[in-house]
Amino acid sequence: MxxxxxxxxxxxxxxxxxxxxxxxxxxxxxxxxxxxxxxxxxxxxxxxxxxxxxxxxxxxxxxxxxxxxxxxxxxKIGIWNPSCVSDRGRKVLQSAGYIVAEEGVSRPLTCPYCSSVKVRRDGDFGGSVCKTPFSCRACGSTFDLLGADQCVSCRGPRDILQIASPPR
Structure with a gap:
């Protein structure tokens, strides 16, 4: 069963x-x-x-x-984090225009459509607080970073957002 x-x-x-x-x-x-x-x-x-x-x-x-x-x-509230997404899930999300935050990763964020690192953070949160909107300067696509630091359940991937954020 x-x-x-x-x-x-x-x-x-x-x-x-x-x-x-x-x-x-x-x-x-x-x-x-x-x-x-x-x-x-x-x-x-x-x-x-x-x-x-x-x-x-x-x-x-x-x-x-x-x-x-x-x-x-x-x-179980507060235990989900981006590492809970399966490898298959990451591929599904990428094909839908999402990038999953990775804790402790210091490489530049890349566009899920063209793999360019020429991306720009477009705000603090998107359609929900767990999504951070980005746009790609190379192909013009928009995409979301899922599981970003604004998400109450997610702690740690701030370094991704600092690297990809425009200067203030």
């Missing part, structure tokens, strides 16, 4: 970004005890507005696998 539940959970997409919650590192674990299934999840930021929709989608997925299951969602 565990494999069937994991398989269904792999189909659950984040409500904001077209990536599975597993690849994003939001779904952390499952515990099965008979017909009771507990899913442990960690939102990408404290007070994430998508938690109710994520919960609904996860419960729906579990019920596809085990229709009579009693599903409980447990939230």
């Amino acid at each position: 565990t494999a069937i539940v994991w398989s269904e959970l792999a189909t659950v997409l984040d409500p904001e970004i077209d990536i599975s919650l597993l690849d994003l590192g939001v779904i952390r674990s499952i515990e099965i005890d008979g017909q009771s299934i507990t899913i442990v999840m960690a939102p990408t930021r404290t007070a994430c507005p998508g938690v109710h929709e994520m919960k609904r989608r996860v419960i729906e997925a579990v019920h596809r696998a085990v229709p009579d299951a009693n599903v409980e969602i447990k939230w």
Whole structure:
């Protein structure tokens, strides 16, 4: 039964970004005890507005696998960080125009579309506080840095933002 539940959970997409919650590192674990299934999840930021929709989608997925299951969602707040994103998730995010912050990395930020280092930070936060908007001076594309230092759950990748930030 565990494999069937994991398989269904792999189909659950984040409500904001077209990536599975597993690849994003939001779904952390499952515990099965008979017909009771507990899913442990960690939102990408404290007070994430998508938690109710994520919960609904996860419960729906579990019920596809085990229709009579009693599903409980447990939230672990503040434990998500960019390193939780899987390698596959990083590729999916990059193809969608996101770069995932990497703690302790001191190399320049590159455009996910053309790989240029000629990028400019366009503000302190984008569509949510976990996104920092950038634009590429080489190809003109815009993209977001996901898991930046403004995100309450994310601590540490400030060096990325300092390198890529324009002089003030």
